Amino acid sequence: MQSSHLLLEEPIRMVSILDPSKPSFFPAMTKIVGTLGPKSRSVDVISDCLKAGMSVARFDFSWGDPEYHQHTLENLKAAIKATKKLCSVMLDTVGAELQVVNKSEKPISLEVDSQVVLTPHKGQEASSQILPINFDGLAKSVKKGNTIFVGQYLFTGSESTSVWLQVAEVKEQDVICTIKNSATLAGSLFTLHASQVHIDLPTLSEKDKEVIRTWGVKNKIDFLSLSYTRHAEDVRQAREILSKLGDLSQTQIFAKIENAEGLTHFDEILQEADGIILSRGNLGIDLPPEKVFFFQKSALRKCNMAGKPAVLTRVVDSMTDNLRPTRAEATDVANAVLDGSDAILLGAETLRGLYPVETITTVGRICFEAEKVFNQDLYFKKIVRYVGEPMSHLESIASSAVRAAIKVKASVIICFTSSGRAARLIAKYRPTMPVLSVVIPQLKTDQLQWRFSGAFEDQLPTHLWESLFTASARQSLIVRGLFPMLADPRHPAESTSATNKSILKLALDHGKASGIIKSHDRVVVCQKVGDASVVKIIELED
Ligand SMILES: Nc1ncnc2c1ncn2[C@@H]1O[C@H](COP(=O)(O)OP(=O)(O)OP(=O)(O)O)[C@@H](O)[C@H]1O
Ligand SMILES: CC(=O)C(=O)O
Ligand SMILES: [K+]
Ligand SMILES: [Mg+2]
Known part of the structure; x- marks a missing residue:
């Protein structure tokens, strides 16, 4: 009897599982996308990331200015030269991302059962009572009872810095929320996610367009990671912009599916895009937890049949602070390979994690083992x-x-x-x-x-x-x-x-x-x- 997606000869000699993996030149056939940031931007660390198997570098413009990312990119080039390992460049847009505006970057304590107001009035100082945000349409988009998540950029889920809110009342442009868990927002960038709520912001913001025209063109980016893709039209519009930018007419567009709207229009988006990123960070908030696997398996299958590359995010969040993944995460990486992913995208793990290189090595090893039993x-x-x-x-x-x-x-x-x-x-x-x-x-x-x-x-x-x-x-x-x-x-x-x-x-x-x-x-x-x-x-x- 053959299992559906595992190639396991019956009966398996259980002790064979203990055989050490053979070293191989290619760490794995499955590719690794690394998000570069504070903990992964020196020539030395990037060189080690390349040697460990990273083959795509992701530059996320949700944070940092173009000069900062340029400096990182110059270091990447030096690392490529030194290691003779190839690496492509991915520009990730901000898109329809909601962010807390906390100019002073002071930590903000939030107390369970208290109330906090989300306001578009950016002049206000962020505090335990009020959180200014970068969007003035939230009050029109949400209604009483909706849930809103606020977490550190690339939140891992294990931090004590994220908070769930429930909308209690909408008052003019303000959204008054009940705090569902105590937390201290500490860090430089906090993003909001309102579950299954349409956010009336363009998929390519003016800032995104400007970054693509300048940074993107200058660096001839290989991939545009189109955050919050919700419709095929989003991809068509991005393509239209790229087509007028010389070399960027060759740039591939990877549509990031981050919410229920993107999921609903998945088939049309897949037709237009060159590849797909299953952004499980945001999607994991938009979907009930028991539905995430179903989307993952169906979406990967569709990408495979279309012959278009699929990238999965958020696999080993706990490695941001730990040298070893949890057993659930380790199994999740293997399942990503068995489900058909082309690549695994690392976020917080490489960006601000303590073990960027070890994370890449560990993920590569798990992929390698899973590939051996892929049917x-x-x-x-x-x-x-x-x-x-x-x-x-x-x-x-x-x-x-x-x-x-x-x-x-x-x-x-x-x-x-x-x-x-x-x-x-x-x-x-x-x-x-x-x-x-x-x-x-x-x-x-x-x-x-x-x-x-x-x-x-x-x-x-x-x-x-x-x-x-x-x-x-x-x-x-x-x-x-x-x-x-x-x-x-x-x-x-x-x-x-x-x-x-x-x-x-x-x-x-x-x-x-x-x-x-x-x-x-x-x-x-x-x-x-x-x-x-x-x-x-x-x-x-x-
Ligand atoms: N420069 C080359 N020399 C010899 N064989 C080639 C060369 N380029 C492509 N081929 C072969 O030609 C066949 C047709 O491939 P295809 O026309 O898709 O080439 P491609 O370079 O991959 O794509 P394109 O046609 O878009 O340039 C394939 O068997 C491919 O291996
Ligand atoms: C990477 C990302 O944006 C996500 O997983 O949501
Ligand atoms: K982004
Ligand atoms: Mg996301």
Whole structure:
């Protein structure tokens, strides 16, 4: 009997669970997005994060100014250079986020059963009796009995700094609330979440647009994380803005589903977006706790079938202050992998946590173990059935490559690609081995100034490497199983003599150097020869 999503041969030798994990070059096929902030912005810490397996850096403009984030980004670039580990950049918007305006940043004590007033009058000093907020429409949006949560930015749920409020009365622009638990709001940024209430704020605020136009363009961001996406139209509007900003027309939009409105319009949003972020922080407040798993499993399945990457947030909150996750969190990470996530997004854990690097390592290890029991066979069949027939040529090539690789127990699939599309399609079938996407850029003649010797990437001046290593290649860094490398387009795809350097040979060398390919391994290669797309199996001699 086969279980639905676990690949567990019956009967399991229970003691085999105690076998230590084999070390692997790739920490996991599942990717890790790290939110960079105060505890993760030095070159040293970011370097360690990259080595531990972070492949996407998230810059959240809910807090901090562009200069602060720029400084962090410059450090990220230095870390990438020092470690030779690739990392893409994600800009996360503020969107329709409600925030407490506490200019003095003094701690505010709130007492259970007392009342506190939420007011849009920002001139007022925040106190135990009154909390100014950044939105003047709250009184029109909520009604008596609604619940409102106030917590530290990226609250973990284990702090004593968050509070539940119940709306007792609405008076003109003010919302008078009963405090449901005692707490002291201490920290620099507090966000509010009114459960299942429509907040009449635009999904891209004026500040968001400005940040995208300036910081986003300057840094050619790979991903826009669109906070509080509630409708497909939100994605279309963001796309419209990006399309007019030169390089940003390539930027992928990841719609963040953070509330019931986004959930309701999930199917249309998925069609418009390049990927989805299941923001369980906010969603966990909007939904009753017993419904969260159901949304997670359904949404991930929809993303998988559509072949669009899905990112899950809030997995190991307790690691913000602790070296080890709770057993529930550890199991949750594994379930995220089994449910089909491409990537795990770390928030408070890397931003202000005490153990950013250890958190990445721990999450990577759990993902690695879960991937080993992921029922690829069943998953593959589901995708094939969903895609239906006749398949497009490329889809058929991609699925055949994965099938062949599994049948011959290949150690890696090498996919030649310019835009990354072919490699993404292979990843959709969730091969059990890594996919090395060999990105062959289209060189402009004025870029042919540098000399080639040895490994291609090492020889390039940073600015050139960055420009050749296109957004679409970096965007594969969020897809489960995809590992991009850059190839020199002036080299032949295959050796024509024993001495010349072919792209394929360099890819194999890269795989060997990184420990995923060994002597006598089989490798599946997906490439175009002339006009034909071919899948071939090669057997290595040494
Ligand atoms: N530069 C290349 N050299 C050899 N084969 C390639 C190259 N680029 C893509 N291929 C192969 O061509 C086939 C068709 O892929 P596809 O046309 O989707 O290429 P892509 O670069 O991934 O996407 P795009 O066509 O958008 O550039 C795939 O088998 C892919 O591996
Ligand atoms: C990351 C985030 O915004 C959330 O989980 O709500
Ligand atoms: K945000
Ligand atoms: Mg959120």
